[in-house]
Amino acid sequence: MVKKNKVWELLDQISDPEIPVLTIRDLGILRDVEITEEKVVVTITPTYSGCPAMTTIEDDISALFIKEGIQDFDINLVLSPAWTTDWMSEEGRVKLREYGIAPPENEIDKSVLFAEPPVISCPKCNSEDTRMVSQFGSTACKAHYQCNKCLEPFDYFKCLK
């Protein structure tokens, strides 16, 4: 049977289809790898309930395993514990920023109406003079910002706890 660390290594080839610069491990979507006598069991969890990337991720893992000669495996999708942006790796946050998406910052309680949006620095010029254009961005996990200094529109990976 294949070794556990070899499987983790292999799975580092699987990236998020919507944010290809991040692997599923960087994002915290990949929760666990278990090797039993009969099979490899991979556990993943969605970011948002309706995350449309999950099926693609499952397919990508299956295709990779088959290519690598791993025939007996299960992919478990669990909801609990619920995903949080705290699970994003430090390396992931750096990669995200280099890619042009501002990584999640700690935010105050979402339920406060008309609260000031968090200060997010521009991933292009680092200015903190930015504004939130919309709480909802190109995917469920992102908000839409614009830099007032260099005018770059950018995505902010919003904090989810």
Add this chain to the structure above:
Amino acid sequence: MNSLFEYLIRLGDDSLILGHRMSEWCGHGPILEEDIAMTNISLDLIGQATNLLKYAGEVEGKGRDEDELAFLRFDRDYKNVLLVEQPNGDFGMTMMRQFLFDAYRKPLFEALVNSSDEQLSAIAVKSLKETKYHLKHSAEWVIRLGDGTEESKQRVQESLDTIWRYTDELFFTDDIEKELLENGMSADLEEIKVAWMETVNQVLSEATLNIPDHGWQHDGGRRGMHSEHLGYILAELQYMQRAYPGMEW
């Protein structure tokens, strides 16, 4: 009858039908940002529906999965409240409907986090995080439109007057609710109503809107008795699976 199954269907259908209604805005939003916001919310709701109906199918144990439950039931088997099937109207109407629903969903999920049913609790934890975003979005729009221009205030007040009669049903209680409450699985709707009323009063007063004083309230959705609108929703929702049974893409 399996009470937990029935309860999950109620929760799942609320998400499914409102998610479908929100998806009707795709490409029709008043501004691009709101088009994206509404489709994002739609996606969250449909994702919640997927989790709830999938679990309902497992609880039922007859081999029905979430797709079969979403696409292949008849109208009387849908148990969503009438509020979520009401037409979108203008943007203000959609935001008002969403707000009245979100203000109920947030305390409901907060309570279901403590459900004695582990999977229902897990779904609630996940859904609650999303619902907080939804409520903030819809409440802020209700305030902007209510405390806005003369026209926006008048139109959003009319929306409130039109759909207020569907709000009591959110707190519809029958033997199923009572049985699950005794088992610690569901939430006490009387408590949820107190929390709902507080949010509604606070936001509507900031929005300078008035709660209509007519007393008439509809119900029926939880028993499968729907308004004519559900038929049209289902015709669109189910078309592909009815025309091409078992198709996948």
